[in-house]
Amino acid sequence: MKIFGGKKVQEETLAEKRAKVEGAKNNFAVREAYNALRTNVMFSIPKKKCRRIVITSADMGDGKSTNSVNLAMNIAESGTKVLLVDCDLRRPNVAALLGIENKKGLSNILTGYCSFENAVKAVAPNLDVVASGEIPPNPTELLGSGAFAELLDSVSEKYEYIILDSSPVNVVTDTALISELVDGVIIVVRSNRTEKDSVAQAVSSLKLVNAKILGFIFNAAETEGKSGYKYGGYYAMSDGESAGREKNE
16 A cells, blocks of 8 residues: 555555456456466476566567566466566557556666666566666667676576567567577467468577577467357467477478
């Protein structure tokens, strides 16, 4: 609870924040989808002190930021300490999704204008967020700098998971640059929007830099349950090796 102007104001719970991001429609189905995603991510990376994961997409508008936020929230709800970082320094969206300020963030840290402690925000129990900060003229250079690698190494001591929301693979090279600093990459694919050739191009670009593709999130799919009720599914994760085989068949 916080106090503003002498009045007590109840803070939003993590569940309430998630409901805003997910939307009221089909909340149970979406929640179960992210529970399954969390489980698959846990088993995709060997146990270690801190697991670093990049979430990206082939093109813009596929839902990578929404999925980054929801996955981070889901993991945090399990009692695990999580840091979510908006690494999309061109079209950031994490701050807007969470309703937080974006005056200080990753770009400000990397350029030396503020410290990590001054930029990080405790959004909910077990969940800290670093927004993108001011949009810089040289995003690729900042993310490819030693400063970014040093930042990840220094904060890895404090968290069990670091989720990085990164730019679309086919638009800029940012994700390829930072993929070597993480344990794996998840690609968001949007139903009835993302072209198969775009996915193949994204996979090829990531494999050129030896990125470990953990799998794919099939976003906004229409799924019909046993009752015949259709809902907007958010998750279906296949492994990167399978995607590579399909591309070559």
